[in-house]
Structures are given as C-alpha cells and as structure tokens.
Amino acid sequence: MAKFIFKMPDVGEGVAEAEVVEWHVKVGDRVEEDQHIVDVMTDKATIDIESPVSGVVTTLAGEVGDTIAIGGMLLVIETEGEVSEDDAEAAAEQIEDDMSDAPTSEEVAERIEAENPDASDADDAIAAAPAPAPASAPAPAPAPTSEHRPEAKVLASPAVRQRARDLGIDLAEVKPAADGRVRHADLDAFLAYNAGSGFGAAGGTRADETIKVIGLRKRIAQNMAAAKRHIPHFTYVEECDVTDLEELRAQLNAARGDRPKLTMLPLLITAICKCVPQYPMINARFDDEAGVVTRYGAVHLGMAAQTDAGLMVPVIRDAQAKNLWQLAREIGRLAEAARTGKATSEELSGSTLTVTSLGPLGGVATTPVINRPEVAIIGPNRIVERPMFVPDGMGGERIAKRKLMNISISCDHRVVDGHDAASFIQAVKKLIETPALLLID
Numbered sequence: 436m437a438k439f440i441f442k443m444p445d446v447g448e449g450v451a452e453a454e455v456v457e458w459h460v461k462v463g464d465r466v467e468e469d470q471h472i473v474d475v476m477t478d479k480a481t482i483d484i485e486s487p488v489s490g491v492v493t494t495l496a497g498e499v500g501d502t503i504a505i506g507g508m509l510l511v512i513e514t515e516g517e518v519s520e521d522d523a524e525a526a527a528e529q530i531e532d533d534m535s536d537a538p539t540s541e542e543v544a545e546r547i548e549a550e551n552p553d554a555s556d557a558d559d560a561i562a563a564a565p566a567p568a569p570a571s572a573p574a575p576a577p578a579p580t581s582e583h584r585p586e587a588k589v590l591a592s593p594a595v596r597q598r599a600r601d602l603g604i605d606l607a608e609v610k611p612a613a614d615g616r617v618r619h620a621d622l623d624a625f626l627a628y629n630a631g632s633g634f635g636a637a638g639g640t641r642a643d644e645t646i647k648v649i650g651l652r653k654r655i656a657q658n659m660a661a662a663k664r665h666i667p668h669f670t671y672v673e674e675c676d677v678t679d680l681e682e683l684r685a686q687l688n689a690a691r692g693d694r695p696k697l698t699m700l701p702l703l704i705t706a707i708c709k710c711v712p713q714y715p716m717i718n719a720r721f722d723d724e725a726g727v728v729t730r731y732g733a734v735h736l737g738m739a740a741q742t743d744a745g746l747m748v749p750v751i752r753d754a755q756a757k758n759l760w761q762l763a764r765e766i767g768r769l770a771e772a773a774r775t776g777k778a779t780s781e782e783l784s785g786s787t788l789t790v791t792s793l794g795p796l797g798g799v800a801t802t803p804v805i806n807r808p809e810v811a812i813i814g815p816n817r818i819v820e821r822p823m824f825v826p827d828g829m830g831g832e833r834i835a836k837r838k839l840m841n842i843s844i845s846c847d848h849r850v851v852d853g854h855d856a857a858s859f860i861q862a863v864k865k866l867i868e869t870p871a872l873l874l875i876d
Contacts, residue, residue, distance in 0.1 A: 439488050439512045443475075443503050450477045452504045455497050456650040464492050466512065473509070476650050490514035500649040590616040598622060651745035662807040665723060667848040670802040673860045675867050677818060678838045683870045687759070694760045699840075700738075700792065701762035703815055705873050706866040707790070708734050708755040714859040718788045720808045721850050728810075728850055737786030737806055738766065740773045747773045748806060750786045759873075790814070801843045810847040811856070816840060 443453060453475040460472045466486045473484050494511035497503055589606040591599070595617055599606050602622070609625045611617045648656055677699075684697050691697070711718045715730040722729070736754040740747050749769035751757070757765065772778040789806040790813050797817035805812050818840045827833040842863065846856045866872050 437514050438493065439490065439514050441487060441509050441512060443505050443507050443509045444484065445505050450505060452502050453477045453482070454502050454649065454653070455499050456481065457499060458495060460492050460495075460510075462492055462495060466490065466492060475503075476654075481650070484509070486512065488512055488514050500647045500653075590614075591618075595619055595622065602626070655745055658807065659804055662804050666805050666807060668802070668805060668845050669848050669853060669856070670843055670845045671853065671856045671860060672800045672841050672843045673857075673864055674839055674841050675864045676823070676837050677840045677867060680867055680870045681818070681838050683873075691760075695763040695767055697759060697763050698766075699815065699818075700766060700790070701759045702870070702873060703813075703842075703863075703867070704736060704751070704754055704762055704790065705759060706863045707736075707788070707813065709866060709873070710859055710862040711755070711788075713862060714855055716851055716855060717811045717846075717859050719810050719850065720787060721810050721847060722808060723849070731787040733787070735785055735787045737789035737809075738769060739789060739791035739806075740770055742774050742776070744776060747778065747783060748786060748789060749773045749778050749782050750784065752785075788813070793817075800841050803843060803845045805845055805847055810850045812845050814843040814845075816843060 454477070456474040456476050458473050460466055460470075466472060466489065468486060468489045470486045471483055472486045472492075475482050475484060490512040492510060493513050494508075496508045496510055503509060589609075590611065591606055596606065598619065599609070599617075599622060604622065604625065606617050609617050609621050611621055680699075680702060684699070684702060688697050711734055716728075718734055719728055719730045721727075733753050734755045736751045737748040738751060740749060749772065751762065751765050751769065754762065769778065769782060772782060786806065787809060788811060789809060791801075791803050792815050793801070795817060797815065800816055801814040803812045803814040818838050820836055820838055822834050823837040823839070824832045825835045825837070842860055844856055844860055846853075
C-alpha cells in the first residue's frame with residue numbers, strides 16, 4: 436500500500452489559489468482513476484477536478500469554502516500499489532492540461548448586478564428560487580391580556596393543552612364541560628364563536644440556518660461590495676407610456692411566423708442603441724486606477740440573468756447592429772446558455788452597458804447597482820395600467836386607460852452628470868412613446 440498526495444494543480448494564468456466549492460468524496464470512499472472528486476473556483480474559472488489514481492481517500496485538505504494554494508495538498512489517496520514520482524507528475528500534468536482546455540467563467544462575477552431578479556420571460560431573468568426549509572410547529576400567538584385564571588388550574592389533557600398552545604388560546608378563556616374539564620369539543624366551540632378574533636397562528640417557525648457564502652455567491656458579494664464602495668451611484672427614474680409600444684409588439688408577434696416571440700426587451704434595447712450615439716458617456720467604462728474613461732462605439736449589452744449558480748450577465752455583442760428579431764433570438768439563446776451553465780467566458784464578459792429587469796416582479800422603481808467597471812445600468816420596471824388624461828382630438832382631454840412603465844438608470848457620478856442621464860432617458864422615452872421611430876433607420 437502507498438499513499439499518494441494529490442496537490443492542487445496549477446491552472447495557469449497567474450492563479451495562486453483556489454476555493455473548495457464542493458467535495459464529491461469523503462474520507463473512506465473508494466475512488467477510481469478519472470473520477471470527479473472536487474469542484475474548485477478561482478478568480479478565472481470554476482473547475483472540476485478528477486482523481487489521477489485509484490484508491491481510498493484517507494485525508495481531505497479543507498472544507499467547503501476553504502482556500503488552498505496552488506501546489507498545496509488537496510487530498511491523500513491510499514493506493515493498492517506503488518505510485519512512482521514520474522507517474523504522479525504525469526497524472527497531475529494531464530489534469531492541468533484538461534482544466535486549461537475547459538471553458539471558464541472569467542469575469543462572471545464582475546458582470547453581476549445586485550437585483551436579481553426572477554421573470555417569466557427568458558430575456559428578463561432566469562428564475563432560481565431556493566427551496567424553503569421545512570417548517571416545524573407553529574409559533575404560539577400572544578395570549579389575551581384580559582384577567583383570567585392561571586392555565587395551570589384548568590383541567591385538560593396534554594393533547595388539548597398542546598392544541599390550545601398551537602392556536603394561541605388561553606384555556607382559562609374556554610368554557611369547560613360540566614365536569615370542569617376542557618376537551619377538544621370545547622376548543623372547537625370556542626373557535627367557532629371567536630372565528631373573527633384571529634386565534635390561528637400567524638405562521639410556522641423554522642430552524643435557524645447558517646449558510647456559508649462560497650463560490651459564485653462569494654464572488655457576487657465581493658464585486659457588489661466593491662461597486663458600492665468605489666462608485667458614487669445616483670439613480671434617475673422616468674415614467675413612460677408604453678400603450679402604443681405594446682400594441683406594436685402585439686401586431687409584430689401576430690405576424691412573426693417562425694421568428695422568436697418579441698418581449699419588451701428587444702424594443703427597449705433598440706431604443707437604447709439608437710440614443711447611445713448622442714450620449715456616448717453612457718456606453719463607457721471607467722478605469723479609476725488609471726483615471727481613464729473609454730467610450731465605446733459599439734454597444735455590447737449585458738443582460739442580467741438569474742440562474743441556479745447565481746446572477747450572470749451574458750453579453751449581446753454589437754447590439755446596435757441587430758434588428759428586433761435578431762435581438763430576440765440572441766436574448767433567448769444567451770439566457771438558455773446561462774441557465775444551463777453552457778455560457779462561455781466570451782459570452783459572459785466584455786459588456787459596455789447593462790440592462791437588468793425583474794420582469795413581472797419589476798416593482799414601481801428600482802435602484803440597480805452598476806456593473807463595474809461600466810458607468811451605467813438601466814432597469815425597466817413592471818408595466819401597470821392606470822387612468823390618464825389624454826387628448827380627445829377636439830382640443831380638450833379625456834380619461835383613458837393607459838399602460839405605464841418606469842425606467843430606472845443608475846450612473847457613476849464621477850463620469851456621468853445628472854443632466855446627461857436624464858437627457859438620455861428622455862430620448863429613450865420619446866422613442867418608446869412614438870414606437871414608429873424605432874422601425875426607422
């Protein structure tokens with residue numbers, strides 16, 4: 436028998452350490468050569484590591500969330516035969532080669548936006564709601580404050596007492612049977628008489644949980660904290676009448692044939708791309724260490740999407756060069772790639788401006804966090820119907836039901852002035868409220 440010390444492989448690109456995200460083996464497990472044993476995350480990628488030898492695991496170097504240096508011990512495997520130093524080095528080199536060829540998630544966390552968001556449409560966000568923890572017994576509600584006899588003097592079985600506690604009922608308030616003992620039937624009569632008094636428990640209790648922040652969620656936390664710490668945000672919100680835009684969207688979808696269904700997002704992106712040339716500072720990145728702002732001629736639009744792995748921002752390359760149907764198709768493709776974990780590093784990096792949407796959960800207004808090092812992020816909110824004063828065609832006004840949507844924009848105040856942000860959104864609003872202009876080159 437021999438002990439094989441498997442060290443953290445060198446993944447290149449200047450990476451000095453990796454964080455353990457998930458162990459797929461434990462001490463005492465039998466592993467085979469090339470078996471998936473652990474997932475680790477670096478600043479560059481999330482990597483699946485396989486065992487270079489067969490044997491029994493005797494030692495794990497760290498727990499989930501721990502950081503291990505490149506070249507440090509990862510685990511120890513007891514093998515049935517001798518493993519030569521040359522064989523061990525060859526196996527480690529093969530693993531390093533395999534990992535270097537695997538698709539990475541470079542800059543995934545840097546493309547993260549704080550709203551997170553669930554939405555029914557693929558272009559708004561991809562839902563990833565965690566399962567709720569199992570509920571235990573309901574919490575007792577406060578007992579009535581009126582004067583009463585102590586509960587200890589009331590005759591009742593343990594089952595009746597427990598039911599009364601669960602319902603928040605003071606047994607001293609319940610009229611007992613002739614023998615002075617409170618029974619379930621007496622509780623039922625009390626509840627029927629006091630049906631509107633709210634004696635049911637408001638909700639159940641759950642056990643406290645301690646969740647370690649690791650992996651992509653840890654990167655999200657770090658980048659969101661850095662964005663808020665370094666960037667002086669300001670948010671501007673404007674209300675837009677999208678009644679005519681929604682009518683145009685319905686007409687286009689009715690005649691779409693085999694083309695993808697249009698949601699609001701392709702129309703909004705088109706409006707944004709048409710307005711960016713007038714306000715180039717919105718479509719920019721700020722290198723605050725070098726003191727340099729880069730204003731981009733092309734719009735590489737980030738699209739915040741919620742996934743099981745965390746919030747990702749796939750990028751629509753050259754959004755300004757695509758028509759409505761091309762945008763809709765690219766939005767669907769990228770959203771699906773992010774949701775299934777198949778998005779490449781290139782698809783998850785390089786955005787110059789980001790749009791984030793909570794879809795039907797969009798709320799009245801949002802204050803999105805900027806996707807650093809970008810200088811602006813745009814957030815459409817929920818569409819609502821309200822009565823509005825509109826021209827009646829005879830010089831007066833009438834009340835009509837209209838569809839309204841607020842658009843939020845957060846900007847880096849070091850680079851973007853409030854006047855520029857407001858002017859940009861006003862230009863977008865004009866296109867949205869006059870949708871025929873969106874179809875004009």
